[in-house]
Amino acid sequence: MSPEPVDQLRARSDAAPVEERSPQPRVSRRGLLGAAAGAGVVGIGIGAGAVELADRNAENTAAQPAPASTSYPFYGEHQAGIVTPAQDRLHFAAFDLTTESRDELIGLLQDWTAAAARMTQGQGAGPLGPTSGSYDAPPDDTGEAIGLPPSRLTLTFGFGPTLFRKDGKDRFGLADRQPDSLRRLPHFPQDNLDAAKSDGDLCIQACADDPQVAVHAIRNLARIAFGRAAVRWSQLGFGRTSSTSTAQVTPRNLFGFKDGTANLKAEEPALVDQHVWVGAGDPRGAWLAGGSYLVARRINMTIEIWDRQPLGEQETVIGRTKAEGAPLSGGTEFSPLNFTLAGSDGEPLIATDSHVAMVHPDNNGGVQMLRRGYNFVDGSTGLGRLDAGLFFIAYVCDPVTHFTPIQTKIGRADRLSEYIQHTGSALFAVPPGVKQGEYVGQALFA
């Protein structure tokens, strides 16, 4: 018997859980090795231990997940699922409250907190589990994740503008705590939004490497919410489209291009502090300090039209090469972009209306987002086209400065707009992390 598979087996069953040594999730040495094996990255240094790995077949291991036994702490300074290295699968759900009782809302958040703390550690949603307890009562877990490891599950909770005021009504006595920046996003140029895939009082982002684990989490949280909140819309995603850690290779979106090369990374804490976490400036939003804003946009891609474009047109639209992801101004994937370097025709090599020129921080006053989106395919449309695209998620310290201006600009002028259509939109305030014994968003109700 060759030794590798046996070691593989052992590594899988005894891999230590990830250690939490700082406000931001850190990977343990073993976890780092696992992530590096998954990402095929050469030469990594994070946290305490710097490890050198060589893998000549780097990209070919990109689909290998970290050990499925890896879990992230639920409690901490910030909610997990933001700077956490992006997992491979998503189930995102927006909820509307069906109660108008502040106490029931608080009770729901308490129940969700308890269940989330359990499920992220690979346990059932409730203490009795799917197959024990009273034979005559519904189980407190639905059972489809029995035996499945934590799979790096994170659950991230957010509060929509309508939680604070809906149809002019302050249902929960929260209107005077609504942060100035937590307003429904404006209608952007070329938006074609479906109300049934937009907005919501509450949201939960479930990310895991196993879709059954993410689906199980949302399904149980929806079950727990019965009588208090109901799912407004939900979205599955696969194939994360952004790295959030330097230990991850840059994945590809359904245009076939690398996506998120220049994304903010967990290993840039000063930039994360500046661009992702909400400061203490807004007195109405003091409860949100240390939290973030989650912008969700369902972006359909006109796949069939894109696929008929020559490679040259595709690369001009994006501003990077398809193979390498290198800027059209030259170099390799992570080379700086040169927006002024001109070709023989005197025009910039990176077109000024290319996607990368439109969204790059250098052309947006230095503003950066932490993107955390996922590819999606939701079957097909009645026209025989794939209902597919990118479920865009970005975490920013303030959508008014960090999202609205850029989206307004690219909706008007980005060449990529010809190939996409925004069909869903939502904004949520994501409270800071939860302390042991407290519940998510507790400061809002203090």
Added chain:
Amino acid sequence: MSPEPVDQLRARSDAAPVEERSPQPRVSRRGLLGAAAGAGVVGIGIGAGAVELADRNAENTAAQPAPASTSYPFYGEHQAGIVTPAQDRLHFAAFDLTTESRDELIGLLQDWTAAAARMTQGQGAGPLGPTSGSYDAPPDDTGEAIGLPPSRLTLTFGFGPTLFRKDGKDRFGLADRQPDSLRRLPHFPQDNLDAAKSDGDLCIQACADDPQVAVHAIRNLARIAFGRAAVRWSQLGFGRTSSTSTAQVTPRNLFGFKDGTANLKAEEPALVDQHVWVGAGDPRGAWLAGGSYLVARRINMTIEIWDRQPLGEQETVIGRTKAEGAPLSGGTEFSPLNFTLAGSDGEPLIATDSHVAMVHPDNNGGVQMLRRGYNFVDGSTGLGRLDAGLFFIAYVCDPVTHFTPIQTKIGRADRLSEYIQHTGSALFAVPPGVKQGEYVGQALFA
């Protein structure tokens, strides 16, 4: 540096492709170890080599895929994707032809064959690839799978009844080759079918351990079909719901129960011959000998209602325990079912209208199916419920004997019918395997 992760890395990058040594896909010794590590099965014997593995944490490794570098041969006596150990993810697409030219149909099948043979081996859809060839022409691959390994991709092609005759019209001169059993499935009791999720002239089942690989395959085959066929409907699935090999643990469906315990397994070739492969009896369907019939049923589960049932009711409906999957007549998961053993009340311990009693071969004249379904969640309905369930796929030698009678019976009397609704339905004839130099279904056009 601990040795395990490095060995893991090596095992991932150099695992040998699976060997084809017989009409049915066989796993190599290394492949077997990989599959066993994934499935956590104790004591396995397949083909030439019998290997003993012990893993006390068996179920906890269930989500670990086989090495991503594993590929299956495209050419062979039978199409791959039938007795192939079920992969973790599905993208299924049904197509309608937009041409009425027999030559164009043949050309499409030739083009699909060439692309499928490439993609299942981890190559691009076309010889030039996503990033080379003429700069002014559309790439012959869309690029989102660049760097992703084969991920056990299989592509299985099928022909619907309408390929032979549609609205009374014989578009392709095939009407006299339509097998007697290839007729639209009847309307079953309690069917609530959506025409937009049913039927189709052609189908492709793409299964892989990485959803991006399955989606990439369908997307490129749809691209190649442009002008000749268009997607009629498509369905993504995750979390296979049936084992098709004894080397796999029994997965769980979204009712939280193990599904497919008594499924036909690849390691039972005599039963597979008897129940899955089409024989040579039907002169009109001689081209189908060695093929199979694919029954697809989109089965919505009323998740929220199920979740409010006591454990006792859930187990009575299924006829097995939730934890272990053991028959209610006693024993463990793989114990024989005793449909006559009565409890103290004189009633059978396994209710006669329980799902397992309804579908068990002992109660259906010995008829068996090779099930190969997947869990799905397609967002939520307008009522705030998950649009979720089981995308049922079964391969049978004849739907008239092996599907219609059972479905008629369970639609009428199965207690499980209270919690499910069939929303899509399709039947396809799946031609036998393809020889090098030929194209899928070639005998039909001979």
